[in-house]
Amino acid sequence: MSVLSAWGPQVRNGLLPIMVDLTKEIIFRTARSGGKGGQNVNKVETMVEGYFSIRDSALLDQEQKEVLEHKLSAKINADGLLQVRSQVHRTQLGNKAEVIRKMHLLIEQALKKEKRRIATRPSKAVKEKRLDNKKKQSRTKEGRKRVRGYE
Helix, strand or coil: CCCCCCCCCCECCCCCEECCCCCCHEEEEEEECCCCHHHHHCCCCCCCEEEECCCCCCCCCCHHHHHHHCCCHHECCCEEEEEECCCCCCCCCHHHHHHHHHHHHHHHHHHCCCCCCCCCCCCHHHHHHHHHHHHHHHHHCCCCCCCCCCC
């Protein structure tokens, strides 16, 4: 199990994440943000967008790139860049850190191997309990029928 930090996930032996710094490959763009901030909102570019090129990444191998492109297809734009945006903080620095955190979280979750479900059979006790409940229900409904009188 990996621990999330500011460094983000790196992948080793298959698709299990460990820590690596993705910020060198993230391209940041700023714009004016709505929301809290008063007059400051109209002057300062606090909203931050981060773009990460999965295809051109030197940190990922081909298999990992394919997995990311498949699982994160909704967040990848026409240029093939993974796009993440943040405008929750009042400062550009806070939003930049939030973009990095979101990007690392997305990549880490996409690269985690999903555990396969192990098929199990119901136990004998469970089967018997189900049959007993069916019999009880049957008797209850049987008692609700109209009784025909003898002539």
